[in-house]
Amino acid sequence: MATRIISAAVGLVLLAIAVLFYGTLAFNVIVLLITLIALHEIFGAVKLHNKFGMYGWCALFAAFVLLYDKMPPTGAIHLTAGLFVFTAGMAAFAVFHFADIPFSSIAIVYMETIAILFGFSSTLLMRSVFPQDGLFYLIAALGCGWLADTGAYFSGRLFGKHKLAPNVSPHKTVEGSLGGLLTNVLALCLIAWGYHRFLGGGPISYPHLIAVATVGALAGMLGDLVASSLKRQQGIKDYGTIMPGHGGIMDRFDSVIFTLPTVLLLSYYLPIVLR
Known part of the structure; x- marks a missing residue:
């Protein structure tokens, strides 16, 4: 537990540093570095590493x-x-290295690369789509992944009885998921109130916020289960060891990869901060 707390604290410090550079090219570079580590973990999971470049x-x-x-x-x-x-390059790998690399491994790497980039590039689009409130939407998207996960963990330990997806993630429960959903909605309402009250944010549409927080949390749970299914199929416990007690980058960002584009797209049509 102590190791997990220390790793989480280090992660929060790194997140704070990233936030400081949010409007600069340095933020792009930070996102790229996280992406490259995540991709390296995916390659390790399917035992490809850097085969044939x-x-x-x-x-x-x-x-x-x-x-x-x-x-x-x-x-x-x-x-x-x-x-x-x-895509053409990945197709070429599949054709010219047919005897060396399983097609399924190439398909997994291709799908995960697109998913990871679709998720993390949303952090950059938020700056452009919401020039005044991009950082708020980024925090909301991260919250949909991490706040919901934390709420689900404690709710599941206290009230969990019915398994959610026992073949994929045996410890996740329906009660835990509902608790995570409620935790996320309440926490984001509090964050949004503070953003408007103390940080000069525009008026908050709480109906929009509740809708985005709910769907965002569900998207995060889906991302978590997708990542867990790949780990189970590959027979691994964690994607990496870069964060002791937590695993790898993919173990921490699996849900966020799904919540980032979800919050971006939903908030475009259902803006939380009214300007």
């Missing part, structure tokens, strides 16, 4: 997406072209 190819695409911080329409066509080239 495939990790380098995925890392190059990640750098292109996360450092090419442009808004549509100019950025959209270039990012679409980049996705096409990346």
